[in-house]
Amino acid sequence: MKLKSERHGSVVVMGMKGKVMGGPDATVFRDELKNHLDDGIRKVVIDLGRVDWMNSSGLGILIGGLTTVKNAGGEMKLARTTDKIQSLLMITKLVQVFSTYETVEAAIAAFSE
Amino acid sequence: MSDEGKLIVPSDLAKLEEVDGFAENWMNGMPFTKDQRDDIAISLSEVVTNAIEHGNAGIVDKMVTVVLLRIEGGIRIEVTDQGGGFNPALVADPTDPENLLSESGRGLLIVHHLMDEVDVEPVSTGTRISLVKRFTASNTG
Ligand SMILES: Nc1ncnc2c1ncn2[C@@H]1O[C@H](COP(=O)(O)OP(=O)(O)O)[C@@H](O)[C@H]1O
Ligand SMILES: [Mg+2]
Numbered sequence: 420m421k422l423k424s425e426r427h428g429s430v431v432v433m434g435m436k437g438k439v440m441g442g443p444d445a446t447v448f449r450d451e452l453k454n455h456l457d458d459g460i461r462k463v464v465i466d467l468g469r470v471d472w473m474n475s476s477g478l479g480i481l482i483g484g485l486t487t488v489k490n491a492g493g494e495m496k497l498a499r500t501t502d503k504i505q506s507l508l509m510i511t512k513l514v515q516v517f518s519t520y521e522t523v524e525a526a527i528a529a530f531s532e
Numbered sequence: 533m534s535d536e537g538k539l540i541v542p543s544d545l546a547k548l549e550e551v552d553g554f555a556e557n558w559m560n561g562m563p564f565t566k567d568q569r570d571d572i573a574i575s576l577s578e579v580v581t582n583a584i585e586h587g588n589a590g591i592v593d594k595m596v597t598v599v600l601l602r603i604e605g606g607i608r609i610e611v612t613d614q615g616g617g618f619n620p621a622l623v624a625d626p627t628d629p630e631n632l633l634s635e636s637g638r639g640l641l642i643v644h645h646l647m648d649e650v651d652v653e654p655v656s657t658g659t660r661i662s663l664v665k666r667f668t669a670s671n672t673g
Contacts, residue, residue: 438552440577441585442545472570474577475642479635486633503570510645511638512627 420444420470420477422451430527431455432498434466441476448480452487461493464526468499478513485517498526537600541580543588551580551598555609558600562607563667571646572609572665578639579611579661587613587659606648606666617659620652
């Protein structure tokens with residue numbers, strides 16, 4: 420997985436790219452998210468549009484992120500979930516847990532002020 | 533393209549990419565769709581992760597053996613660890629409301645959805661998980 424973060428005002432968009440699995444990917448994501456929270460960011464969008472595929476470790480990374488951001492008093496949303504990821508969210512019933520948006524712009528616009 | 537592929541890796545999650553690349557290469561030219569290739573790659577990553585984390589308990593010099601086989605109408609993947617195995621019937625349901633926010637526990641559920649056959653069996657050296665994917669999609673959902 421490659422991870423790239425971009426600031427859009429008070430929102431950080433973390434773009435995942437490639438194949439998201441366990442091991443090194445989890446550490447990379449956790450460290451980068453922690454940096455954003457340390458910088459005072461409380462609105463996080465995970466852009467999944469360039470993910471080839473993700474396994475259950477990837478879903479665990481997203482759940483961990485959601486919990487961390489919520490515990491810090493923030494909000495995390497998913498943008499551009501691919502068909503494959505959407506089907507994994509259905510199988511695992513995680514559709515109930517995540518807010519998903521078709522575009523990054525829509526996810527950003529959905530944050531409460 | 534040979535009919536059988538075999539790769540042996542130590543119990544290190546950093547090896548997942550190597551396993552993925554090996555299988556992707558081996559499947560080259562087979563009549564799978566992009567979607568089916570992703571199903572296989574995801575499922576292989578799940579069972580190899582389990583072999584490393586659970587079967588071999590992360591002990592790096594315990595090995596994981598991946599064997600890829602052409603079978604009639606599809607492929608069979610066999611992943612063998614050096615562990616004591618488990619009873620799939622006793623695995624908790626990750627979709628239970630009380631487990632929904634857990635960071636783990638969804639691997640086998642996903643594999644069962646993405647592959648046509650999943651078998652767990654004890655072998656003399658440990659535990660073997662076998663996965664079958666057919667070229668033509670079956671309607672098992
Ligand atoms: N190769 C294995 N050896 C021993 N136990 C296993 C193996 N694969 C799976 N398991 C057991 O099945 C459980 C469920 O596996 P899985 O659905 O992949 O979830 P997770 O790996 O996130 O716990 C594991 O927690 C483990 O107890
Ligand atoms: Mg697992």
